[in-house]
Amino acid sequence: MGTCLTACLSACMRVGPDFQPQRESWSEHWSSTSIAQVTQIASPSDLQPDARQWWRVFHDDNLEQLIAAADANNGDLRISALRVIEARAQLGIALAGRYPQVQQANADVLYSARKRQDGFNTRSGAYVQYALGFSIGWELDFWGRFARAIESADAAFFAAQDNREDALVLVHAQVADTYFTLRTTEARLRIARENAQLQKRSYEITQKLFKSGETDELDLQQAKTQYLGTLSSIPVFESQIAVARHALCVLLGRPPGPLPELDVQPAKAGFVPLIDRAVLQDVPADLLLRRPDVRAAEHQMAAQSALIGVAKADLYPSVSLVGSLVWSASSLTGAPSTLAAVGGPSITWNLFDHGLITNNVRVQDARLQQLIVAYQESVREAAREADDAATALIAALQRDTILHDAQDAAQRSLTLANTIYREGYSDFQRVLDAQRALSAQQDAYVVNRGNAVSSLISLYKALGGGWYTGQPLLDPATRAQMQHRTDWGDLLDESKLPSAAHNVSRAPGSPAVSNQHEGPSQ
Template identity: 70%
Template sequence: MPRFTGSNRLWLAYVACLGGCVTVGPDFHPQHEGWAEHWSDPAIEQATMQHAQPDASQWWQVFADQNLERLMAEADAHNADLKIAGLRVLEARAQLGIAQSGRYPQVQQIGGDALYTKSRHSGNSGPNSSGSWQYGIGFDIGWELDFWGRFRRAIEAADAAYFASQANRDAVLVLLHAQVADTYFTMRTAEARLRIAHENAALQKRSLEITERLFKSGESDELDLQQAKTQYLSTLSNIPTFESQITLARHALSVLIGRPPGPLPELDEQPGKEGVIPLVDHAVLQDVPADLLLRRPDVRAAELHMASQSALIGVAKADLYPTVTLLGTLAWSASSSSGTPSSLLSASEVAGSPSELALAIGPSVTWNVFDHGRIVNNVRVQDARLQQLVVTYQDTVRQAAREADDAATGLIAALQRDSVLHDAEQAAGRSLTLANTIYREGYSDFQRVLDAQRALSAQQDAYIVNRSNAVGSLIALYKAVGGGWRTEQPLVDPATREQMEQRTHWGDLIKESNAPSAAPLPPEGQSR
């Protein structure tokens, strides 16, 4: 057993103590811009109201549509992008485990060997041969002290990356719920426009039949007939377009909820919703827009990526300084001059063989003094990457504010147009009635009937499209403030979990039932 002098003990104690308190590299601080912390906008204030219900995490409940709610639940359970995002959280958690292993001895090796040596020599008595066996087993340990915080910074980086993966999963949820709702109401809009096209085609068909009868009886010229026919066929040509839009929207919904294109029984759970476009005049929020903006999942993810990269600067800087490693070896060796193979030796013969037990332990210092700029430039690379992420974060916040402002502005404009377009639709219907009456009584030509039919069709379609724009702007507003981040589904669904556990031992890692939603940033300088 080695013996340590007083000076050696003091030196080792100094190294261990200093290794626990020195951390190179910058400490991360959030890069919030002043305007973002107090951001608001007249359009946002006009288009939103603060209320406890419904919760913005499940904002689609404002539509009171059970069909939509069932589609949301199916998407949460089976969407492919969401599954991948959950698996990336597991991957990041495993990466964090790798980083945390740096707290322990990096080298822990057990080795053994058995060597047989045979020699042959000649003498007075003639040729002679002999053999010997050598046995050895040893345990080596090497522990690089975290003198400059290399491993602490690596854990800090992996920890921030882990939380960033959770935020990315929340961002996938926000996008997924917005896509499901937007696609659903795109389908409902196409259904409403298809219904209007059928209704107008029926009106125009009756006009065509009348003009055809009048033309055959000689009471009208062919121009009225051909104009009526043109308008009728033009309206009919729109019907396949709307039917195609409905089919495509159903296909998109099927993929969003993790199915191949096919029937969607969820759309028939609540009858009477075909072609219905609800009008919701404001978004319900539980906090001020500025706070919601900074808690938006993609904004949080951008900030966490900055925190991770900031820690990597410390990892790179640690290479500028010497590394202090505690090395230890415990070895046992034995030899036998017998020419008998070890498998044939008796236990007493092995036990009686000469053997040696050795223990060695002590510190080792290495310092890469002449790196020709490699380490310094690596630190610069990491710092440049951090600055890129700072700019990316600031731009992400600006883009989020623009999205929210655009959506609120679009919602307000659509709401203002709604009542006007409704009155215009009523007026167009009344105009068609009057035009038909005047035409039948012979006080007007057929052109006024055609104009009135065209105006009615256009106003009805414009009214439905504007309602669709209002719904789309409301969905975009909720998405812009990060609404819809919560789900009851686990990170990994049971079938995938079973498949993965058959391949790999996951321990307790894969047993997490739910991913944290809207997780705050970890405290500065701390890891979780």
Template identity: 70%
Template sequence: MPLPARLPLRLMMAALLLGGCTQLGPDFQTQRESWTESWSSPSLEQATQQREQPDLRQWWRVFDDPILEKLIAEADANNAGVRIAGLRVVEARAQLGIAQAGRYPQVQQASGEALYVHSRQSGATVQTSRVWQFSAGFDVGWELDFWGRFSRAIESADAAYFASQANYQDVLVLLHAQLAQTYFTLRTAEARLRIARENARLQKRSYEITERLFKGGESDELDLQQAKTQYLGTLSSIPELEGQILHARNALAILIGRPPAPMHELLDMPDKEGVVPLIDRAVLQDVPASLLLRRPDIRAAELQMAAQSALIGVAKAELYPSLTLLGSIGWSASSLPGTPNGLVLIAGPSLRWNVFDYGRIRNNVRIQDARLQQLIVSYQDSVRQAAREADDAASGLIKALEREAILAQASQSANRSLALATALFREGYSDFQRVLDAQRALFAQQDAYLVNRSTAVADLIALYKALGGGWDTAQPLVDAATRQQMEQRTDWGSLLDETANATAGKRSSLQRGTPDE
């Protein structure tokens, strides 16, 4: 084999032997504290129960509300935050593709020229020449990954890619919790409005009775004015509650990707209007400690640490010399008669070393290390905050349930008191003031009961959210309309399919409870 033919093969063998010989920088280690291995709390143990259904990924099914499930499915498809988070996964995958390009020759440049030269020389005789000159060449430069600079960059981009998937799932967790909370805020306002209207109707009748008695001289003006004041006070709460309903409907419309407008599907099931469910406990399929660490935002924080850890190795690689294999093939020709054609082959190593720039490089390494430590502290604090959120929601649910039993009895007593006060007044054994007091107490107790039941639902939703439930969706990462619009502008190749499949695979592994690393 001639030498020029053997040389590229030898350079290729050298690249395979020298490339990726070592990786500078730390290998990522998880930063979990010992308490996270078996964490729980008395409140959580009391507020949860272990069983298979409903799945924590779709915890809203515990409410058995088809309207809520329909709204959540529409929000998954149309919510702006979810769509943006999905596109950020696609962006992170493209960034990973850029990093992976470091495995191949960094310089791959083809060139070609065709020049027409027209020259004229004056003197004793005028000489004119017209010549075409042709040249073509191909240059290759391959920096060997001797210190792991490119492999660490790929490691960082890969972790950032999976972190974007975890962030996408975290957006779903927040969306589902916010939508369910808004939905039951609406249902609570509807229930409170119904109670307010019923009490206003009851108090209006009492006001009309006292008005007739006053005009007939059978009662003084004090009873009339007190009945009027109570009636108007209850009546004034109705516009406020109607405003809360309108605000909640508008919020729901935005969450599901619609402009503010009446939502007719809320009326599809009249039996659900104004109904505030009461679920006594959260259903879990695993222990709280494991669920806590599988929260999408916690996983994203851990993956961000992994990405930053790899960047330390990228920065450290600048301290050492870089070895690049260079190669060039060139060809030249001319139309001038008698001029020979030329072919040149150049190959060899090139060494580059920033010998006198260590201050900048070393401080860049320190910057990357400081950023990693910041992420470590932030991650540990995020886990503690997540534990606090779960414990607060669990204790809030327990106390709301305890208060619910008390308020239910208080409402029954208030209703009985009103019946007794009305009977005594009609028989002449009591004045009208006791009727007014009983009506006021009944409205207050009924309203407090509904508000407390709404609080219990909110605490239950907060508990599921704190334990990372609700990240599952049947919707694709990029919806069909957005995908078509993007593909009309840019050649995406198979990347959109790849990100969709990777996210689905990630979701499946998390469903099985496999680790992320």
């Protein structure tokens, strides 16, 4: 009968708005010429890596090892996972509100002594009184206060999962971007060393010619200046490599130190790949709305919308079933024990709140409107990020061919300048100019390659790619520590944890987790 009563109460009216997605019309069919130019929609039979694990398009085992290590140990990911567990416990608190609550329980033991004088006789005695009682109250959810609170906690739970997936997107992009920054800097260091060796030979030649009187000091000093200038860039690149390695260590949840993950494929050192398009499994407009941070913003709106209903329920009378059960007894011989039970309905209605409740409803509504604007802004910002990344990638791809040809031309110019100088048809300045141009073009070519990779990573990130991880929500050590400290029941059981990724098609605000609970989470 209790189950039937609970079902009837759940069917009572819910005050407050039912959440409706606040998507702008343009977002449903958004497209971009730039994005179309550098993306490819994969067919179901395509063996290209899924956008959830886009880093596999680089076919770099070093990078995959770094991503796996970050998934297991990154501090931001661990905190975001714990917030999912916290949100699940908060949902349990909301679910508990639907059931009767013990409002007060007490137990009393009273020792009494008495002395009575009757003429010349004095009588004394002692006895003990016992009392045990408790009161129960059950607020009936006529106006949907608890249903709305559960709805809000339910949406907040999915928002926490979305935020964890957004943390995965950010961490994966940061690891990949830092890794290729490291590789780009290694390539620039190699170029600087090669050009330093080339310029050192020129400096040594001019030094011999100056000593033999075949050239003036100007050629010597210019060659020395150029050589030392290139040599001075080497410590800068070495420092940048060390800083990039330190950044990777922190992303992997460890102090600065060795990175054995970089030794899986030693041949990748200083190698910067060029990939001309992102492989997607859906159209950009749908991917944009499925970005974890956009989904989180929508679930946060749903949670706040339900809080309006919680606030509005205070405008109406609160109906509760209350009852008390009291047992009392005494150690006196012949004293009776009593058991009293009292029960009935109780109505509470704050009629003279002086606008407190009404203004609280307004506060909750204003907060919802803020979240609506923030959500719409986040979608626009996501579209801008994707378009910017695609535009930058197009520019880098166009420059790659040009810079490659410029690099070849600079190499040929240096060869010709050396030949003409040795034959006495030009001064040494042309050789120096050719060396300087070659160094600049080689460096620009590598830097542009690094920019192309960074833009591709930004494009995948802007479209919400990279939220997949093969790691459990909590690592075994953290799980064991928490279970040792607190009774978590089944809340740490991931097999009973609905996934936010599977919740994309569900309208935010409609119950998902709460329907799976038959009682308060234990």
